[in-house]
Amino acid sequence: MVDQFRTLITTPQVLTEVSNLASLQGKGLTAFRLKFRLLVDQMREFCDESHLVVRDSSFSRLGLTDAAIARISRHSMLVLTDDLDLYMTLLDRGVDAVNFNHIRSWFPRN
Numbered sequence: 001m002v003d004q005f006r007t008l009i010t011t012p013q014v015l016t017e018v019s020n021l022a023s024l025q026g027k028g029l030t031a032f033r034l035k036f037r038l039l040v041d042q043m044r045e046f047c048d049e050s051h052l053v054v055r056d057s058s059f060s061r062l063g064l065t066d067a068a069i070a071r072i073s074r075h076s077m078l079v080l081t082d083d084l085d086l087y088m089t090l091l092d093r094g095v096d097a098v099n100f101n102h103i104r105s106w107f108p109r110n
Helices: 012-025 029-041 064-075 084-092 100-104
Strands: 008-010 043-045 079-081 097-099
Touching (some): 008 012, 012 029, 012 064, 029 043, 064 079, 079 084
Parallel strands (some): 079 097
8 A cells, every 4th residue: 555655754753653563563573673664764754843742732632643643734645544533633624634444444354
């Protein structure tokens, strides 16, 4: 699916969460980090300072990572998420967003 998009955009908060979650898996960590590095090299990273992110109206509901996503979405981009609260916040702000859970429902589970 990643190949379908011209530019992948992320935040330092998202990358940190992905990296930390991968560390919990143990096995295959070296291979994951190699692949992760290759993907990060292809991404464009937006960074708002945390003191600005915590002032966003969504911070108290969403937390730091999702509030950072909500803030960068002002740059007119499509946001892909599986987080319902973030998805609804983005729609309320007029941001183009897709909830992965909606896409998953199109495909039968094995």
